[in-house]
Amino acid sequence: MSEWTRDEAPRKAPLVSGLVIALLGAVVTAGGGWLVALGGSWYYVLAGLGILATGGLLIAGRAEALWVYAIVVLGTVIWAVAEIGLDWWQLAPRGDVIFLIGLYLLMPWVTRGLVRSPGARAPAAWRGAGVPLGATLVIAAVVGLAAMISDEHDQTGTLPTAQAAPAPPNAAAEADGDWRAYGGSGRGDKYSPLAQITPDNVGRLQVAWTYHTGDIRGPNDPQETTYELTPIKVGDTVYICTPHDRAIALDAETGREKWTFDPKIDERKNLQHLTCRGVSYHEQTAGAPAPPNGECPRRIFLPTADARLIALDAATGRPCPGFGRNGTVSLWTGMPDPGAHQGEYYSTSPPVVTRNLVIIAGEVTDNYSTNEPSGVVRAYDVNTGALAWNFDSGNPEQTAPIGPGQSYVRNSPNSWSISSADESLGLVYIPYGNQTPDQWGGDRGANTERFASSVTALDIATGQVRWVFQTVHHDLWDMDVPAQPGLLDLDTPNGRVPALVQATKRGDLYVLDRRTGQPIIPVEERPVPQGAGKGDHTAPTQPFSALSLLSPEDATIREADMWGATMFDQLACRIRFRSLRYEGMFTPPSEQGSIVYPGNFGVIDWGGIAVDPVRQIAFANPDAMAFVDKLIPRTQNSQQQSENVQHPAGGADIAGSTEGGANPNLGAPYAVELNAFLSPIGFPCQAPPWGYVAGIDLRAGKVVYRHRNGTVRDLSPVPLPFKMGVPSLGGPILTAGGVAFLTSTLDYYVRAYDVTSGRQLWQDRLPAGGQATPMTYRADRSGRQLVVVVAGGHGSLGTKAGDAVIAYGLP
Structure with missing residues (x-):
């Protein structure tokens, strides 16, 4: 038998491997050519x-394949590090x-079939060619290890x-250990003066009590069924609400249920959201008008998904009969064509x-039509429910209560988030969203603009601007002002100024004089890209504010920032990046598709x-994720059909109405597709980190630290605890003890941080997604500081559903 015949079996491995590798090379070459044609990397x-x-060389059984591949490895290392x-x-x-x-090419079953020439013996003929490849792999490994230990x-x-x-000066209730409003108080600062829990002892926190609401997602609930709840605590009671708007009172010491109230909401199939971020509390004070017949001197205000505002006796959970009609005010009163728009307007956030007064706003369905309910903000007498004023941004001068037969302006900008108030200045601060549809604004009027x-600051007494x-300006990106303004008195070169800190979806923090709205930290108007839709x-x-949670290098993304699990989906993301505007x-949004x-x-x-407000600092959990619209x-045909927009599924060539996916925008010349910027296998096209914690010195007007936050344990197919920095939805709280708490990352943890450095101090595993903001209080009987978190999950983010309210305290 010839020498060639004896070596035929060993050479099958290089042949098969060569065919596969050549195919991979052809795919990468073709994709790379496409990328180059779009102006991308060579x-x-x-x-x-x-x-x-x-x-090709492997197919020929040539050992030179290892030399060529060594050049590929070394070139890849040089290119990657340079980029x-x-x-x-x-x-x-x-x-x-x-x-x-x-590594595969160095395996014996590959190398033993390689030769320098057809007449050479196979054994040992590869070794000289294998040394350069082995050396370049060692270089690549060293570079990888160096990268693993750097950040x-x-x-x-x-x-x-x-x-x-x-x-x-109005922090007495918090000093007594209460958390009386969504943001701790009407200031919206999410700060507690409690200091029992410190960086030194926070690691000893343990579960004090757990309560299960029993409110779980149903088969007919919208995708956006979420627990975004922040409880409040007054005296010996914690008050919560559930996604289906059940109000519940719990013993603050033990978590034992005191009472429940079920409003039995009319749950429409076209609801975009089903959530309750919290309830509000009012207590009769000396000199204030008394409630009718002395009823409900302490009351809980509950907003509902069927557009009601309900006043409950804080002691019993029964409706207060003197408020509105049997404890209820209908928020549909004054809405244009309410019968045609049920399910398109309601309030998910607690009122001020x-x-x-009790002051409430509401959201309208995003990107469904141009014929939406009004975004009116209304103030009701806190005792009787009588309408005191209404501020409609579509008709801003007329704030006196509208009369019978009148209606508010349809589709005026709305406020779906939480407002703040400064009663000493007589102002309520409203964070406004956009007018729907978000991505096209060709018919917006002067008031919308x-x-x-x-x-917007309104007079508490009159509603006047x-x-x-x-x-x-002329928002085409759904950059609603999403968060409750935080109020503090800030030291500046011109003395102490009553300030407002407004966080935004863009990452800019606007620090304003809350008396006038004038910037304390500079704001600059800068030119931006032009060219909207027809x-x-x-x-x-x-x-642009001089204070931003995005560093200058993170304020834009580049082709080099494209990511993926492998070079193949990263290449696909690069091609898509170059294909989009x-x-x-x-x-601006475009028919081409815009990032x-x-x-x-x-x-x-x-x-x-x-x-x-004491240290004049802030703590934040910024995200950085790209979307495509x-x-x-x-x-x-669909334009004609859109004249009838009573039903979300009707009248459009793109059905549905959500904050992502296909949105019909009925009545506008464009529908819109809005999605996260993902690779073909579902990984973000944009490289991590996607989420941080950050510390801000408000007096200096700068971000002092930023650290990656959260792992991919609950995002990856297998539970890998890689700390890549994941998105979060929900907010943090601060305490005078120097500890911040946060639960809102997409992995299921509650975490504590040293506020001064941002260093993580402690974490505990949650039974479900924690997309909510925690709170803290002192239990009256034991004097123990407890931190309460909610783990119920978030439907549209896909985190695990649950119904747990969990309190942590020191032993």
Whole structure:
């Protein structure tokens, strides 16, 4: 038998391997050519040709395949480090397939069939060629290890620890250990003066009690069925609500149920959201008008998904009969065509309660039609439910209560989040959203252009406008002002100023004089990309704050920032990046498809930030996720059908109405597709980290530290605890003990942080997603400081559903 015949079996492995590798090389070369044609990197063409040549040489059984592949490995290392530095999570998809193929090529079943020439003996003939490949793999491994121990995204720093100001003058209730409103108080700062839990002892926290509400998602509930609840605590009682708007009172010491109230909501199938972020509390004070017949001197206000505002006796949970009609005010009163729009308007956020008034806003369904209910804000007598004033941003001058037969302006900008109030100044601060549809604004009027995506100060007594600060002009990106403004008195070079801190989806923090709306930290109007859809326009400039949660390098994304699990889906993301329109922040929506970064998920969403008014610092959990929106021209047929928009599924060539996916925008010339910017296998196209914790020095006007936050344990197919920095939805709280608490990451944990450095101090596993903002209080009987978190999950984010309210305390 000839020598060639004896070696035939060993050479089958190189032949088969060569065919597979050549195929991979052809795919990478073709994709790389597409990318180059779009103006992208040449690497994939060159690497693809190298892989293709390697495969061809393997098919021929030539040991030179290892030399060629050594060049591919070394070139990949040089290119990757030059493009993104020592960033492990960026290096991994660039080199994982390349490295694994290199290791495979050194395996005996491959190498024993390689020869230098057809007449050479196979054994040992490969070894000289294998040395360079082995050396380049060692280099790649060393670079990988160096990247694993470095953190190019970590910004370290230390916040000031000195007390810069006394506690706010209206903080007596919090000093007594209560948490009387969604944001701790009407200031919305999410700060507690309790200091029993400190960085030194927080690691000893343990579960004090757990309560299960029994309110779980039903088969007919909308996808956006969520627990976004922050409880409140007054005296010896904790008050909560559930997604189906059940109000519940719990013993603050033990979590034992005291009473429940079920409003039996009329749950429409076209509801976009089913959530209750919290309830509000009012207590009769000396000198204030008394409630009818002395009833309900302490009351809980519950907003519902069928657009009611209900007043309950805080002691018993029974409706207060003197408020409205049997304890209920209908928020449909005054709405245009209420019968045609049931399910399209309601309030998911707790109202603001002042000494005499309860002030409530509401949301309208996003991106369904141009014929939506009004975004009116209304103030009711806290005792009787009589309408005291109404502020409709579509008719801002007329705030006196409208009369019978009158209606508010349809589709005026709405406020779906939580407001703040300063009763000493007589002002309530309203964070405004956009006018729907979000991505097309060709028919918006002057009032919309004034109030949309703004924070607006209204006179508490009359509802009249005192000032307006707009964060986005002619908003085409769904950049609603999403979060409750935080109020504090801030030391400036001109003395101590009553300030308002407004967090935004764009990541800018606007620090304003809350008396006038004038910026304390500078705001600059800068030119932005132009060219909106047909019939629309873009604002020539946008307001940029000098204080942003995004670093300058993170304010835009590049082709080099594209990511994936492997080089193949990373290449696909690069091709898609080059195929879409992107000219930086405020790239207008387009028929081509535009990248929106930061996306409408928000750098900050409804959870807001936490502000320490004593140290004059803030703590935040910013996200950075890119989205893609694409305008879909409406056909003539669907334009005619859109005149009848009573039913969400009817009258459009794209059905449904959500904050993501296909949105009909009935009545507008475009529907819109809005989705996260993902790879073909569902990974984010944008490289991690996607989520941080950050510390802000408000006096200095700068972000002092940023640290990656959260793991992919509950996002990956197998529970890998990689700390990549994941998105979060919900907000943090701060305490005088120097500890911040946060639950809102997409992995199921409650975490505690050293406020001064941002270092994580403690965590505990939650039974479900924790997309909510915690709170803290002192239990009256034991004097124990408890931290309460809610783990119920978030439907549209896909986190595990649950119904748990959990209190933690020191042993």
